[in-house]
Amino acid sequence: MVGRLMKSAFVALFLWALAGPIAAQAPHFDRAPLSIRTTEGKEITLDVEWAITPEQREHGLMFREELGDDQGMIFDFGTVRDVMMWMKNTPLSLDMVFIDQHGRVKRVASRTTPYSEAIVGSGTPVRYVLEIRGGRAAALGIGEGAVVTLTPPTGAAD
Secondary structure, three states, rough: OOHHEEEEEEEEHHHHHHHHHHHOOOOEEEEEEEEEEEOOOOEEEEEEEEEHHHHHHHHHOOOOOOOOOOEEEEEEEEEEOOEEEOOOOOOOEEEEEOOOOOEEEEEEEEEOOOOOOOOEOOOOEEEEEEOOOOOOOOOOOOOOEEEEEEOOOOOOOO
């Protein structure tokens, strides 16, 4: 009995020690509001975190277990290109909104599969990807042709 208890305590301590560095490595993300005008003319404002640096883009929403209705993360790739995303280590289903350099939504990948390593591609060159909780794009009326007004947080790199 004591042996099992010690073994369980050791395993718990090991898992806690392993999880600590992963959580500690999460980069800081600046926040700023983002506005979207749907093709029906509806104006939406979201509170988004900006993933601008390679480290921020690599980490993204990994390990996040909650995301509010009006929250998200915008990935700025700094240039127009074909973008490939995935859901590795991401427990939430997300909608990925692919946005060109002019702020026009080119594609929405709805309700992506949590933890999946399958590639989710932009389908066309884009500069930005907005990730919001799975199902929110449809609920808010965000689709191809919507226009996003992007205002990076103060001090964010170009």
